[in-house]
Every structure is written in structure tokens, then in C-alpha cells.
Amino acid sequence: MPVSERMVLNVGPQHPSTHGVLRLVVELEGETILRITPHIGYLHRAIEKLCETKTYLQCIPLTDRLDYLAPLSNNLGFVLAVEKLFGLTVPRRAQYLRVIMAELTRISSHLIWLGTHAMDIGAITMFLYTFREREATYDLFDLAHGARMNVSYMRVGGLARDVPEDFVKRLRAFVRELPERIDEYETLLTKNRIWLNRTRGVGVLSASDAIALGVSGPNLRASGVAWDMRKACPYSAYDEFNFNIPTGANGDVYDRYLVRLTEMRESARIIEQALDALPEGPIAIEDAKIVFPPRDLLSKDMESLIHHFMLVAEGFSPPEGECYVSIEAPKGELGFYVVSDGGPRPYRVKVRAPSFVNLQAISKMAEGRLIADLVAIIGSIDIVLGEIDR
Amino acid sequence: MSNGLLAIEKIKERFGESTVVETKDAHNEITIVVSRDAILDVAGFLRDEPSLQYNFLSDICGVDWPGRTERFEVVYNLYSMKYGSRLRLKARLPEKDPALPSVTDVWPTANWHEREAFDLYGIEFTGHPDLRRILNPDDFEGFPYRKDFPIR
Numbered sequence: 321m322p323v324s325e326r327m328v329l330n331v332g333p334q335h336p337s338t339h340g341v342l343r344l345v346v347e348l349e350g351e352t353i354l355r356i357t358p359h360i361g362y363l364h365r366a367i368e369k370l371c372e373t374k375t376y377l378q379c380i381p382l383t384d385r386l387d388y389l390a391p392l393s394n395n396l397g398f399v400l401a402v403e404k405l406f407g408l409t410v411p412r413r414a415q416y417l418r419v420i421m422a423e424l425t426r427i428s429s430h431l432i433w434l435g436t437h438a439m440d441i442g443a444i445t446m447f448l449y450t451f452r453e454r455e456a457t458y459d460l461f462d463l464a465h466g467a468r469m470n471v472s473y474m475r476v477g478g479l480a481r482d483v484p485e486d487f488v489k490r491l492r493a494f495v496r497e498l499p500e501r502i503d504e505y506e507t508l509l510t511k512n513r514i515w516l517n518r519t520r521g522v523g524v525l526s527a528s529d530a531i532a533l534g535v536s537g538p539n540l541r542a543s544g545v546a547w548d549m550r551k552a553c554p555y556s557a558y559d560e561f562n563f564n565i566p567t568g569a570n571g572d573v574y575d576r577y578l579v580r581l582t583e584m585r586e587s588a589r590i591i592e593q594a595l596d597a598l599p600e601g602p603i604a605i606e607d608a609k610i611v612f613p614p615r616d617l618l619s620k621d622m623e624s625l626i627h628h629f630m631l632v633a634e635g636f637s638p639p640e641g642e643c644y645v646s647i648e649a650p651k652g653e654l655g656f657y658v659v660s661d662g663g664p665r666p667y668r669v670k671v672r673a674p675s676f677v678n679l680q681a682i683s684k685m686a687e688g689r690l691i692a693d694l695v696a697i698i699g700s701i702d703i704v705l706g707e708i709d710r
Numbered sequence: 711m712s713n714g715l716l717a718i719e720k721i722k723e724r725f726g727e728s729t730v731v732e733t734k735d736a737h738n739e740i741t742i743v744v745s746r747d748a749i750l751d752v753a754g755f756l757r758d759e760p761s762l763q764y765n766f767l768s769d770i771c772g773v774d775w776p777g778r779t780e781r782f783e784v785v786y787n788l789y790s791m792k793y794g795s796r797l798r799l800k801a802r803l804p805e806k807d808p809a810l811p812s813v814t815d816v817w818p819t820a821n822w823h824e825r826e827a828f829d830l831y832g833i834e835f836t837g838h839p840d841l842r843r844i845l846n847p848d849d850f851e852g853f854p855y856r857k858d859f860p861i862r
Contacts, residue, residue, distance in 0.1 A: 361845035369855050404737050531791070534767055534819030545791075552794055643737045644787045644798060646768065655768055657787060672769035672787070680822050709845060 326354070329691070333362050337440045337695040340705030344682070344694075351690050356683040360676075363709035371669040375635030376402055376476060379666065384470040386671060387707040389432050392425040392461075393649040394707075395474035398669075400555060401645040401656040402476045405638035406610070412599040414478040415557040420491070420594045421464070421473065422556075422647070423587040427498065428457040429650035429702075430580045437577075437699035438509065441518050446508060453501055456494055463487050476636070477611045478604025492595055495588040502584055509577070519574035523685040523697035526571060533684065534677040537652025538579045539701060543571030549648035560597075561590045573700040580702070610636050635664040651675050651702055673707035713795035714740025717762050721752055724759075731802070739798060746801040749784075750811040750837075756788065756799070757816055764788040764797055767813070770823035772831035774857045781805040782833055786813070809834035812841075830855035 332343040341362035347354040367386065371379045383398045384391035396418055403410065410418075435450035458468040464483045465471040473480050509515045525535065530543040540547060548565045550558040566582035568575025604611045612631055613624035640662035646655035652674030659668040678701050685697050718733050718740065725748055732743040744752050756764040766789040773783040780802035788797045801810055812835035814820045824835040825844040832853035835841055843850060852859055 361843075361847070364845040366854060369861070373861055407737075531765055532818045534817070547791055552791075553796075641736055642741075642798075643739060644769075644796065653768060655787065657769065657771060657785065659773060668771075668773050670769065670771040670785075676822065677819060680819060 325350075331694070333359075337698060339436065339698065339703055342679075342698075342703065342705055342708075344698075346691065346694065348691060351692070353686045353689050353691060353694065356686050356694075358679055358682060360679070360705070361709050363705045365710065367710045368669050368671060371666050373665065375664050376638070376666060377631065377635055379669065380474065381470065381472045383671075384472055385706055386673060386710060387429075387649065387651060387654075387675065387704045388469060389704055390425045390429045390650045391469065391471050392421040392473060393647065393654060395472065396422055396556070397645060397647045397649070397654045397656045398658075399474045399476050400647065401643055401658040402638055404643045404645055405641055405658065405660050406476070408477060408605060408610075410478050410605060411602045412557065413482075413601045414603045416594050416598050417479055417483065417603065418474065418556045419558060419561070420591050420598075423590045423594075424457055424460060424491070426587045426650045427584050428454055428461075430584050431457070433580060433650075433699075433702045434505065434577075437696075437702070438515075440695045440699045441515070443509065443512075443515065446505065449501070449505060449508075453498065460487065460491055460494065463490065475604060475611065477607060478602070482603045488595055488598070491591065495591045495595075498588045499585055502581060506581065510581075516574065518693075518696055519577060519700070520572060521570070522573045522689060522693045523700055524570060524572045525681055525685050529684055530571065530681065533681045535652070535681050536677065537648070537650070537674050537702075538576055538583060539652065539678050539681070541566065542568035542575035542579045544569055549646055549653060553646075555645070555647060561593050563587075563590050573696050576700045576702075637662055637664045646672065649674055651704065651707075652678060654707075671707065671710055673710060675701075675703040675705075676708045676710075679703050679708060712740065713762060713790060713793045714742075714797050717756060717764075717797055718742055720759060720762060721755065724755060725752065739796060741798040741800060743800040743802065746784075746803055746810040749799075749801045750813060750816070752799065753786070753813045753816040756797070762790060763792045764790045764795075766791055767817035767819050767823075770813075770820055770827060772827040772833050772855065774831060774855065776857050778802075779804065782808045782831060784810060784827060784833060803833065808832060809836055811836050812838040814838055829853075832856070 327348045329346045333341040343359040345357040367382050383394035386394045431450040431454040435447040438446035462468050464487050465473040525543050527543045527545050530540045544567050546565045546567045563586045566579045568579050608627040617624040638660045642659040644657045646653050655672030657670040661667040729748045734741040768787040771785050782803040784801050786799040827833045829843040
């Protein structure tokens with residue numbers, strides 16, 4: 321076959337490097353990529369439509385299943401949107417715990433990304449190391465929420481429950497240790513010649529292309545744009561913490577790697593500050609029409625029992641209106657556009673999923689590169705099909 | 711004056727009062743509803759006007775309001791990195807002819823968002839380079855996020 325002959329190559333949807341059920345149709349000339357057409361939707365569960373049939377409370381477990389590697393970020397985005405419709409402010413302890421959980425989620429999500437991304441490129445050892453720490457984060461989630469993955473921990477008005485006593489101690493030990501662990505990862509990769517050859521100058525995305533394509537999160541910052549929702553429009557007390565927004569210069573796979581690695585260090589810093597200053601007090605607002613009464617009151621207090629029953633049977637109804645709230649999820653700008661018609665179920669929920677938008681940039685990143693670079697590029701975008709397909 | 715309010719004034723000044731169908735200011739979020747024929751011009755203006763610069767399109771989505779004379783709403787959530795300001799742009803479409811110009815030339819990211827609104831609500835974006843279903847298979851019948859689409 322002559323080298324210049326064009327070929328169409330199908331990748332996925334069942335392929336280990338596509339991180340789920342992603343299908344790419346790759347047009348090649350020889351080994352050079354001309355164009356990539358992604359085909360998505362294999363994991364479409366119509367979560368947004370399902371939300372319209374459920375009470376706001378019942379929507380929270382559905383949000384877990386968007387980006388299932390960062391369920392707490394999804395919880396947070398959704399409850400912030402509903403709280404905005406109500407005009408609620410949650411107690412400071414809840415705000416701080418939300419920050420702690422969101423940052424621990426970022427660490428957890430980035431660890432999975434690093435392990436799988438490095439494994440895709442051939443550095444299999446990384447996977448074993450990052451999954452050791454990732455397991456520690458899941459133990460912490462289990463301790464605080466009673467679940468490892470689909471945690472459904474946040475509630476409109478606060479949190480489902482306070483954290484147990486040894487959670488703070490164990491989390492502190494974890495974030496103290498984490499920077500050393502990241503140093504270890506770096507000794508394996510950051511100056512590794514094979515790693516540099518596979519990632520430097522590969523999958524370059526310019527800042528202007530990134531913005532035009534709506535790319536956000538670490539992918540955008542690796543292209544040199546210091547835009548982070550935690551700084552740009554702080555929510556949940558983020559303005560009370562000191563942290564940096566790491567950026568890259570070249571917008572290649574290597575810069576995306578460095579940005580995420582540094583972000584984990586920054587997240588550990590935020591968690592330490594939040595633990596140091598963790599306020600005492602309630603973890604939810606006092607409004608029996610929105611927040612469940614304490615469990616032990618149900619057998620003693622008639623009114624609590626009625627409130628509990630009403631919340632389960634009918635839920636609560638935010639005032640008529642609409643709002644768009646976005647947070648900095650591990651993958652980028654996670655937005656919730658929620659429309660209420662004044663009833664107990666959302667009229668419309670639209671999830672602005674960062675992976676969905678970021679994936680659109682794949683063709684731009686891969687054009688003109690060799691087919692062998694494709695796996696590195698897919699991994700570097702850090703997609704989760706759960707939120708792409710919703 | 712917030713940038714959102716400024717946007718309302720600037721659009722009125724540039725395109726005339728009649729272009730702006732409705733405005734709303736709630737939860738510190740500004741919403742501007744414009745006539746659908748003007749959407750492409752208004753989009754380009756919002757991006758390029760130096761005092762506004764809504765350079766980042768976060769999201770586009772459809773909303774179905776059966777019973778209203780203009781049944782469908784297309785909602786654009788914009789952000790200006792320069793001014794750190796958000797804005798919601800909307801256009802309303804009648805059930806019989808749910809079509810409006812595509813904004814992919816203004817914000818290339820609109821491509822997949824518009825395909826999704828087409829897939830789920832059947833909204834036609836004229837001038838879109840590749841208007842196909844995106845989440846559902848090509849041979850899927852109907853538009854599943856419309857309120858009259860059966861849930862099971």
C-alpha cells in the first residue's frame with residue numbers, strides 16, 4: 321500500500337485507551353492523523369430528563385453518576401444551584417466541609433487520571449502507585465459518607481451528616497503525606513526521557529483555540545490561561561483560602577500533566593488550611609421544610625416525623641425562576657442550569673459537563689500528529705463518559 | 711453598572727429596542743431575550759464589543775414550554791473572561807418552525823451544544839456545519855427531551 325493512501329480507522333467504543341465507551345473515527349494519511357470524528361452517546365441515560373421526574377432530593381444521587389470519578393463536585397454544583405434559587409446560605413462548617421470534599425475529590429480524580437494516562441503510554445508502574453493513594457481517598461470518603469463512589473453526601477441547605485471524629489485526623493495525615501508521594505511520581509515521570517518524548521510538543525492546543533472551543537479546567541490552564549472558577553467567581557468560601565492556579569506555557573500533553581500534578585499539591589494545601597480553620601457549628605441550615613430532621617428525633621417528636629414524611633413524599637419547592645451556577649470541577653467548568661416552575665420537581669436541569677466540551681477539541685489537538693500520539697492525547701484530556709453522555 | 715446591564719443597553723443602542731424582547735435581572739444574573747433572527751448578529755456583537763467581550767460560551771441548551779405561543783427556548787450561557795461577568799442570552803421559537811441561525815461561527819464550541827439541542831429538542835440550527843444527532847443513534851425517532859415525549 322502506498323504511504324500516501326488515505327485510511328479510515330475506527331477506535332472504540334470498546335478499547336482500553338478510550339477510558340470508557342468512546343468511539344473515534346480517525347482519518348489517516350499514512351500514519352498522520354487528518355481528522356478525528358468522535359461518536360458519543362453510548363452511556364446516555366437521559367439523566368437531565370430523569371431529573372424532571374424526581375424531587376430535588378432524588379436528583380442528588382443522579383448527579384453522582386455524571387462524572388463518577390468526582391461525585392462530590394457534581395453534588396456541590398447541583399445543590400449550589402438549588403440553593404441559589406432559594407436564596408440560601410449554608411453554615412460555615414458546611415461550606416468548609418464542602419471545600420474539603422471537593423478538593424479531596426480533585427485529588428482522587430487526578431490520581432486516577434495520572435495512573436491510567438501513564439499506563440496508556442506504557443508506564444504501568446504509575447498505576448500501582450497512584451491507585452495506592454486513590455484507595456486512601458476512597459477510604460476517607462467511605463469513612464465520611466458511608467460510600468466509596470456514589471456518595472450523595474451534599475444536601476440542599478448543607479450536608480447529609482457531619483464527619484466522624486477520626487476523619488479530620490486521618491485526612492490530615494493523608495494530605496501531609498501526599499506531597500511526598502507526588503514527588504515520587506515525579507521521579508518516575510517528570511524527567512523521564514521516554515515520557516518527555518511521548519508528551520512534549522504532542523497534542524498542542526493554543527490559548528485562543530482553547531477558548532474558542534470552550535475548553536476549561538486543567539486543559540485550558542495548560543494552554544496558559546489562568547482561569548479557574550474558584551478564583552474567578554468564588555463559591556463556598558473559596559475566597560478564604562490561599563492557593564495558586566498553575567498554568568502551562570505550551571498547551572501540550574506534558575503541560576497538562578504538570579498542571580494536574582501541581583493542582584494536587586494546591587488541593588492538599590487548601591485542605592490543610594480548611595482543616596486548620598474548620599469552624600464548629602451546624603452542618604445544615606435550620607429549616608425543617610428543606611432539611612431532614614435528625615434521625616433520633618423521628619421516634620420522639622411528632623412534628624419531626626411529619627416534616628420527614630413530607631420531605632420524602634413531596635419534597636420542597638424552590639421559587640419559580642432559573643439560575644446558572646458553575647464550579648471548578650476536576651475536569652473543568654461544571655455548570656448547572658436549573659429552571660424551577662415553583663413545583664417540587666425541577667422543570668429543566670442542564671448539566672454543562674466539562675468533559676463533553678473538552679472532548680470537542682480532540683481533533684484540533686491531534687491533527688497532523690502520528691496515530692501513535694492519539695492514545696497520549698486522549699488520556700491527556702481526562703474525559704469521563706458518564707458526564708459526556710449524561 | 712454591571713456588565714450584564716451594560717449589554718442590554720448596548721444591544722438596544724446597536725440593534726434597536728425591538729430586537730430585545732424581554733430582559734430579566736434575578737439572582738444577580740442578567741437574562742436577555744432577543745428575537746431569533748437577530749441571534750447571530752447579537753452573538754457576534756457580544757463577543758466583539760470591547761466593553762463586553764463575552765468570549766467564552768459555556769453552554770447552549772433547549773427548554774420546552776408546551777402551551778406557550780413560542781414553545782421552545784434556546785438558552786446561551788456566556789462568560790466574559792476580561793470582565794468576569796456572566797450573561798444569559800435567549801431566543802424563543804414557535805413549535806411549527808423551531809429554527810434559528812447557528813452561532814458556530816462566533817463560538818466554535820457551539821457545534822456540539824447545538825447538535826445536542828437538535829438531538830433532544832428537534833431545534834434546527836441553520837448554517838450549522840454538521841447538524842446530526844449526538845447522544846442518540848441516527849435512526850432514533852422523536853425528540854426525547856420534549857415534554858410530550860413519554861418517559862417510559
